[in-house]
Amino acid sequence: MFAYPTYFVLFGLVLTAVLGLLASWVDRKVTARVQYRVGPPVLQPAIDLVKLLGKETLIPAGAHKPTFLAAPLISLAGVAAVSTLLWITVLQPSRGFTGDVFVALYLLTMPSLGIILGGFASGNPVASLGASREMKLILAYELPFVIALFVPIILSGHAIRLPDIAAHQADAGAFVLHPSGFLAFLAALLCTQAKMGLVPFDVAEAETEITGGPLVDYSGSGLALYRLCKNMLFITLPLFLVVMFLGGITLSVLGIVYGALKLILVVAVLTLIRNTNPRIRIDQAMRFFWFPVTVVALAGVVLAMVGW
Amino acid sequence: MAKTILPIGPYHPLQEEPEFFTLTVEGERITDIDVRVGYNHRGIEKLSESKTFDQSTFVIERICGICSTSHPFAFTRAVEDIFPMEVPERAQYIRTIIAEGERIHSHLLWLGLAGHFLGYNTVFMWAWKLREEILDVMEILSGNRNNYAMFRPGGVRRDIKPEDIPAALRRIDSIVPTLEMLKNAVIDDPVLHARTKGVGVLSKADSIRYSAVGPTARASGVARDLRKNCPYGAYDKVEWNMIVTQNGDVFDKAVVRILETFESIKIIKTCLDHLPEGEIDANITSVPPGEGIGHIEAPRGETFHYVRSDGTNRPVRHKVRAPTFMNLPTFKATIVGETLADATIILAAIDPCYCCTERMAVRDETGRTLLHGPDLVRLSQEKTERIRREMGAEPR
Numbered sequence: 137m138f139a140y141p142t143y144f145v146l147f148g149l150v151l152t153a154v155l156g157l158l159a160s161w162v163d164r165k166v167t168a169r170v171q172y173r174v175g176p177p178v179l180q181p182a183i184d185l186v187k188l189l190g191k192e193t194l195i196p197a198g199a200h201k202p203t204f205l206a207a208p209l210i211s212l213a214g215v216a217a218v219s220t221l222l223w224i225t226v227l228q229p230s231r232g233f234t235g236d237v238f239v240a241l242y243l244l245t246m247p248s249l250g251i252i253l254g255g256f257a258s259g260n261p262v263a264s265l266g267a268s269r270e271m272k273l274i275l276a277y278e279l280p281f282v283i284a285l286f287v288p289i290i291l292s293g294h295a296i297r298l299p300d301i302a303a304h305q306a307d308a309g310a311f312v313l314h315p316s317g318f319l320a321f322l323a324a325l326l327c328t329q330a331k332m333g334l335v336p337f338d339v340a341e342a343e344t345e346i347t348g349g350p351l352v353d354y355s356g357s358g359l360a361l362y363r364l365c366k367n368m369l370f371i372t373l374p375l376f377l378v379v380m381f382l383g384g385i386t387l388s389v390l391g392i393v394y395g396a397l398k399l400i401l402v403v404a405v406l407t408l409i410r411n412t413n414p415r416i417r418i419d420q421a422m423r424f425f426w427f428p429v430t431v432v433a434l435a436g437v438v439l440a441m442v443g444w
Numbered sequence: 445m446a447k448t449i450l451p452i453g454p455y456h457p458l459q460e461e462p463e464f465f466t467l468t469v470e471g472e473r474i475t476d477i478d479v480r481v482g483y484n485h486r487g488i489e490k491l492s493e494s495k496t497f498d499q500s501t502f503v504i505e506r507i508c509g510i511c512s513t514s515h516p517f518a519f520t521r522a523v524e525d526i527f528p529m530e531v532p533e534r535a536q537y538i539r540t541i542i543a544e545g546e547r548i549h550s551h552l553l554w555l556g557l558a559g560h561f562l563g564y565n566t567v568f569m570w571a572w573k574l575r576e577e578i579l580d581v582m583e584i585l586s587g588n589r590n591n592y593a594m595f596r597p598g599g600v601r602r603d604i605k606p607e608d609i610p611a612a613l614r615r616i617d618s619i620v621p622t623l624e625m626l627k628n629a630v631i632d633d634p635v636l637h638a639r640t641k642g643v644g645v646l647s648k649a650d651s652i653r654y655s656a657v658g659p660t661a662r663a664s665g666v667a668r669d670l671r672k673n674c675p676y677g678a679y680d681k682v683e684w685n686m687i688v689t690q691n692g693d694v695f696d697k698a699v700v701r702i703l704e705t706f707e708s709i710k711i712i713k714t715c716l717d718h719l720p721e722g723e724i725d726a727n728i729t730s731v732p733p734g735e736g737i738g739h740i741e742a743p744r745g746e747t748f749h750y751v752r753s754d755g756t757n758r759p760v761r762h763k764v765r766a767p768t769f770m771n772l773p774t775f776k777a778t779i780v781g782e783t784l785a786d787a788t789i790i791l792a793a794i795d796p797c798y799c800c801t802e803r804m805a806v807r808d809e810t811g812r813t814l815l816h817g818p819d820l821v822r823l824s825q826e827k828t829e830r831i832r833r834e835m836g837a838e839p840r
Contacts, residue, residue, distance in 0.1 A: 171569035261448060265472075265784070335563045336635060344561045345788050347456065413635050415563030417785040418472070420638055 138228075140220075147227070148220030156368035157181040159403050163370060166407045181367060185360055193356030198259030207254030208354070208361035214246020215365050219372040221298060226375075226385045226395075229299030236298050240376065241285065244331065247365055248274050251340070254362075255350025266349020269418050270340035273330055276425035277337075281327035283433035287311065287320035288380045290440040302384030310383035316439035321381040323433035325402075328373045329409055330421070332366065336413040337421055345415075374402035447475070450784070452791070454483050461798040465775075465791065472783045477775050484799050490821065492762045497523055497597050497731055500759065504749075505591050507764065508800040510553060513546040514742030515764065515800075516595035518749040521676065521738030523597040526731055526753050532723040533678075535599035540677040541715045542586060542594050543740070544708040549578045550743035551701040551708075554795045555630070558698060561788045562639055570626050577619045584612045599725030609716050616709060623709075627702050640695035644778040644790035647692055654774045657767045658745020659700040660794045664692035670741035677740075682714040694786075694793045701795070730757070742767055744795050761817075766800030 138146070160181045168175030195201055218240050224231045248270055255267030288311050289296060292304035311317030330337035341349045351362055378384060378398045385395030416424070453464040462483035468476040488507050492500045504515045517539060524531060531539075552575040559567030579589040585604050586592040594600045630636060646656065651664035661668055669686045671679040687703040689696040733755035739748045745767030752761040771794040779790045807813050815823070 167565075171566050172573045173569060261450060335565075338563060339785065342563065342785070344563065345785055411566045413564065414559065414567075414633070414639050416635060416638060417783065419783075 140231075143224055144216060144220045147223035148216040151223065152216065152219040152368045152371055153364060155371040156364070157185070159370040159374070159399070160367040162400060162403050163407045166404055167411055170408070170411045185364055185367075188360035188363060189357050191356040191360075193358055194353075196258055196260065196353045199353065200257045200259070203253060203257035204353075205358065207250045207257060208358050208365065209250075210253060211247040211250030211365040212361050212368075214243050214250065215368045215372055217246070218243040219368065219375070222372065222375045222379060225298040225302055225379055227387065229303065232297045232299035235296050237285065237289065237296050237301070240298065241282065244373070244376070245274060245278065247369060248331065250365070251350045251362070254354065254358075258350070258353035260353050262346045263350045263352050266340045266342070266346050266352070269342075269346075270333075270350065272418055272422060273337065273340060276422040277327040277330040277429075280323050280425055280429040280433040281331075283430060283437060284320040284323040284327065285380065287316050287433075287436045287440045290437065291317060298379055302379050305383040306386060310381065312381045312383075314440070315444045316436045317381055319432050319436035319439065321377070323429050323436065324377060324381065325405065326429055327425070328377060329406055330425070331373060332369050332406065334406060334410040336410070336416045338410075338415055339418045339421055342415060370403065370406075371399065374399050374406070377402055452787070463796070463798045467779075467784070467787060469784055472785065474779055474782055474784060474787060477779050479772055479775060481772070481798050481801055486799075487824070489762050489764060493759055496757045497753075497759065500762070501595050501597070502593065504764075505593065505595075508766070508797050509590060510550045510797060511546070511742050511744070511747065511766075511800060512591045513543050513595070514740060514747045515749070517543055517677075518738040518740045518742075518747045518764075519751065519762070520595050520597045521740065522736045522749040522751040523731060523738070523753075523759075525736030525738055526734045526751065527728075528736070529598070529726060529728070531599055532726060533720045534603075534722045535724045535726075537678045537715045537719050538600045538604055538724065539595065540679060540682075541604070541712050542582070542592055542600075543677065544711045544715075545578060545582045545585070546592075547708045547743045548705045548712075549575045549582070550795075551705045552578065554701055554743075554792075555626075555698065558694075558789060558792055559630075561792050562636070564636070567626070567630060570622075570629075574619055574622055574626065577615060581612050581615045584608050584615065596725065597731070598728040599723070601725075603724050604716075604719065606719075609719070613713060613716060616713060620709065623705065627706075630702060631699060637695065639786075640698065640789065641691075641693055643694045643786050644782060644793055645691065645693045646774050646778050648690075650774065650777040651692065654777065655770050656745075656774050656794075657770045658741070658743070658795075659697055659704065660745065660771045660774060662686070662688045663696040663700045665690040670739060670746055674739070678715055679711070682711050682718075684711050684714075694789055697793045697795075731755070735761075744768060744797055744800075745771060747800075764800075766797065768794065768796045768798065768801045772796065772801065 161176065161178050164180070165175040195204060221236050221240050252267045252270050255263040255270070288301050291311050291314060292301045295301050295304060305311055312321045333341055341351060351359060354362060378395065382398045385391060448469050450467045450469050451464065452467060454462045464480040466478040467474050488503060492503050495503055501516045501519060504519045505512045507515045552571045556568045556571030556575070559565065559571065582592065583589050585608060586594050586602065594602060646660065646664045648665045651661050651666050656664065665688060667686060667688045672686050684707045687700050687707065689699055731753045733753055735750065735752040737748065737750050739746055747767055748765040750763040751759045754760045774794060775791065779787060782790060
């Protein structure tokens with residue numbers, strides 16, 4: 137239908153950004169309702185972004201300038217690339233390639249890597265602290281996340297193409313309905329929460345502890361790009377979960393409506409988790425991911441291997 | 445691991461007031477703390493000495509926006525102590541009602557902030573929403589939401605109208621279920637337990653050694669509450685319990701404050717139900733020479749005022765000691781050895797109020813006072829004169 141670059145620009149960047157801003161509006165609106173507030177109008181995330189883009193970009197004196205400026209772009213490129221793969225899975229399954237699950241998996245760490253890079257490049261002690269926390273957090277959640285993703289691969293008969301995994305679910309029902317798939321989905325959902333840096337796993341930014349961590353010295357367009365990247369993750373990661381566990385999105389009117397509902401559901405669950413918990417400490421987060429979450433994910437794998 | 449000095453303040457997104465903590469950290473672990481206050485000094489004691497006794501209460505009310513009753517309460521008691529004199533019973537009850545209303549909204553404010561510091565913004569919003577309700581009750585009773593201007597030496601300025609009482613009681617009753625829900629949400633939350641239990645522990649021995657006051661001391665098992673130990677107002681005429689817990693960690697400090705709000709509601713309701721008839725003001729016309737002290741249990745602990753009169757209509761010396769001044773040094777015991785992630789909540793756990801604390805004296809290392817009040821006044825006047833000259837003004 138389209139060439140890869142077209143997919144990247146049109147869907148990976150533009151569509152993801154638009155839907156991401158919308159998803160972050162859903163997040164803010166649900167949060168507001170939970171907290172007895174009214175909440176912002178639909179356009180608020182976009183307005184925030186435009187406003188930030190118009191602000192002056194300050195570069196701290198002690199920063200490594202090229203890295204400091206490139207870091208947000210690395211994050212953004214990572215999200216855009218993953219979402220491109222996911223949109224291709226949805227729109228033109230035949231264009232998916234063998235092993236794109238793993239490519240997506242690697243690319244999904246890019247936003248975090250960009251944040252770490254930017255934090256260290258800014259030369260601010262608080263930013264380095266936040267960056268090192270982010271690094272520890274990656275070490276914590278990547279293991280259960282990868283293990284959890286084995287489950288849909290096993291259940292779909294060892295398919296390592298995203299479209300195959302989605303197609304398998306279209307025939308046989310969503311994996312989340314299997315006991316193994318449910319456990320894996322649970323583990324992956326918690327890892328998603330951490331990947332997005334949402335409470336209770338917002339240890340890296342932790343505004344009230346380390347004033348925003350890696351982002352503390354970012355302003356203007358650099359900060360805007362990080363914000364946009366986070367907003368885009370708000371649709372990319374739920375979309376990834378929907379494709380892997382919740383049966384994907386099929387291209388029919390009903391399919392798109394269902395798909396949208398699934399996405400909103402995942403976003404709403406993430407939002408609810410973040411609004412009903414305090415932030416945990418980094419050591420508690422690491423213990424949490426390495427023990428309970430990893431055990432749940434492993435149990436999912438074992439169940440999947442015996443065919444449940 | 446290398447030592448790093450990490451500043452919190454004087455301006456920090458976490459804090460609503462300017463104060464400066466220098467944390468020495470090794471990795472994430474805190475090895476030392478230095479606290480510096482004095483960024484918000486407004487010379488209120490001196491201001492108060494230039495007003496009449498009646499006017500001073502308005503100035504003192506503005507020492508702190510949250511303790512806008514505690515300070516006038518302690519001040520008026522100090523002035524009444526100069527006589528000494530008895531305040532009409534109805535005025536005592538009204539004072540108690542206003543002081544307890546302040547305690548509720550102060551504790552709710554703290555609870556919200558504590559939630560915010562832990563990233564739990566839902567608790568933040570809920571607590572502050574509830575606080576609005578209490579402020580409305582205070583508006584019904586006193587006409588004001590925050591600076592009530594109810595106190596004057598010898599009594600209270602305004603009466604509580606009998607026709608307002610049913611509406612106030614209804615509003616108070618309506619918030620109890622929500623408060624109950626919030627209490628359960630905080631006290632039973634396992635993740636909150638993980639974050640606050642065993643964190644920033646102030647042992648009973650340390651609490652006594654540092655002379656901690658208020659909920660900070662009561663959470664460490666020190667059963668000390670002026671309202672019980674040294675009753676004033678109407679506290680000895682109503683039924684209520686002193687809340688004491690034993691562990692001294694952040695969680696216990698939160699529990700003490702949450703449970704105290706329920707006791708305060710009880711006190712307010714009893715006082716409103718049994719408001720005695722009579723005068724509300726002893727109508728004092730002059731204050732005899734002499735000195736007096738007044739101390740009351742503010743939401744954060746004991747607030748202490750000293751007033752000296754020479755028989756004119758102004759205090760010649762007025763000294764304020766706010767509870768945070770006593771609780772600040774406990775950071776040495778609570779924060780050293782904890783992780784940086786816990787620093788903010790430990791610093792917040794004493795419910796610090798820095799604008800209350802901004803008074804100064806200059807001491808050397810042995811504790812000998814180098815500069816006394818008059819020296820500071822002279823220094824201040826010299827500085828003003830220097831700035832005036834620098835700006836090109838005529839010397840005075």
